[in-house]
Amino acid sequence: MKNSDKSTNPQVRRTHDLMLDAAGSLLSLGGPEAVTHLRVAAEAGVARATVYRHWPNRADILLDLLRRGANLDLVPPAADLAIEERVAGVLRGFAGALNGQSGQTLSAMIGLAEWDDDVFAALERMTQFGPKMLRNVLAACVEAGELVADTDLDLLADRLIGPLYLRRLLYHDEITDTYVEALVAATLVPQVPI
C-alpha cells in the first residue's frame, strides 16, 4: 500500500463516513457536548481508538461536520430577473440552509470559534460563501446601473444577511419567504441611477 492516499482508501472512507454520520446525528440530537469520541465510536460501531485516529479532539470532528454541511448548493439566480427578485433568490437559498441543519451546526461552531482559531478559519470559509455570491449579484446590479455606483457593497450585504442570522441564531424563528421579501423590499429602496 505504497503511496496510500487516505481519502481514496475504501476502508478509510467507509469508517470515516460511518463515524461522521454518527457524529451528525449525535450533534443534532444533543448538541456539541454530546459529540464525544466514546459515543461516536459506539454509535458507529467502531473502535474508540479509531475515532481518535481520525480526529484528535472534538473540535476537529465538528469541523469536518461543518465542512460537509457547507455544501449548500446555492445556485446563482437567473440574470434576467428584476434586482429585487435576484437578491431575494439568493437570500431564500441562504435562509433555507440556515433553517436546516446548517443553522444548527453554525450555532454550535460560533461558541467554539470564539476561542479556537482553527474553528474560526473553518467558520469563515463556510460563512463567506453566501455573502460572496450575494456581493457578486449586487456588483452586477451596480454594473447594470440598478444600484448607484458608490454603493458600499460589503455594508449592503451585511444589511441583507445580518437580519437572517439574527432571526435564526438569536430568536430561533424560522426565516420565512415573507420575511425575506419584506427585508429586501425595505433594504433595496428605489434609487436613482447616476
Place this chain on the structure above:
Amino acid sequence: MKNSDKSTNPQVRRTHDLMLDAAGSLLSLGGPEAVTHLRVAAEAGVARATVYRHWPNRADILLDLLRRGANLDLVPPAADLAIEERVAGVLRGFAGALNGQSGQTLSAMIGLAEWDDDVFAALERMTQFGPKMLRNVLAACVEAGELVADTDLDLLADRLIGPLYLRRLLYHDEITDTYVEALVAATLVPQVPI
C-alpha cells in the same frame, strides 16, 4: 438562621461571587468548555461540592455569568437629538457591550441555547433588552412623524441590530462607531412624513 435568604447571607454571597469571578476568568480564557466545576473550585479556592451546591451543571454557571454581564447600562438617548443621532446612540451602546465580554459570553450561549431551553430563555431575556429600547426609540420617532406611520418597527430593529451581531459573532470584527453611523445612514433613508 431562620428565614435565611440565600442572597443576603454574607457567607453565601462571598463564596458565590468568588466562584462567579473564577468562572468568568475561565470562560474568557478557555471558552465554555473550560468552565468545569473542578476548575472553578480550584480557581476560587473553594470545595468542589460547594460549586455543585450553587449550580448543578455547567449551563447554570454560564447562565449566571450571562445575567451578570447583561447589566449593560444602556441609557436611552436624549430626546432632543436628530433621529439618526438617537438611533446611533442606542446602537453605539449596544455595540460597546457586544465588543466587550458580553459578546464573548453571548457567543458561548448561542450554541448552548440551541439544545437547552433554559439557556434559550435566559438568552432571550438578555438579547431582548437592547432591541426593546431601540423599538421604543423608533416608536417615538413614528409618533413625532420622523418615520412614516406604517413602518414595521420589528423589521427595522432587526435591520439595525442584525448587522452588528453579524460583524461581532461571525466576522469577529470590532464594531466601530464609523460602522454604526454608516449603517444608520444607509438604513434610515429620508422618508416623507405623512
Place this chain on the structure above:
DNA sequence: ACTTATGTGAGACATAGTGTACCATATGTT
C-alpha cells in the same frame, strides 16, 4: 497468490470531570 504497508479492533492505563453522599467544622443569626 504472495508479500508488504497500513488501518482497525480490543483492551490497558493514567488522568480529568461529573454528580451524589456523608460528616465534621466554620460561619451567621437569634
Place this chain on the structure above:
DNA sequence: AACATATGGTACACTATGTCTCACATAAGT
C-alpha cells in the same frame, strides 16, 4: 450561648479523554 445553615474534605461510581500496545483485517504492489 444556642441554633441553623453553608462549607470543607473525602469517598464513591461513573463517563470521557488521550495514549499505548498487539493481534488481526484490509488494501495495494509485485
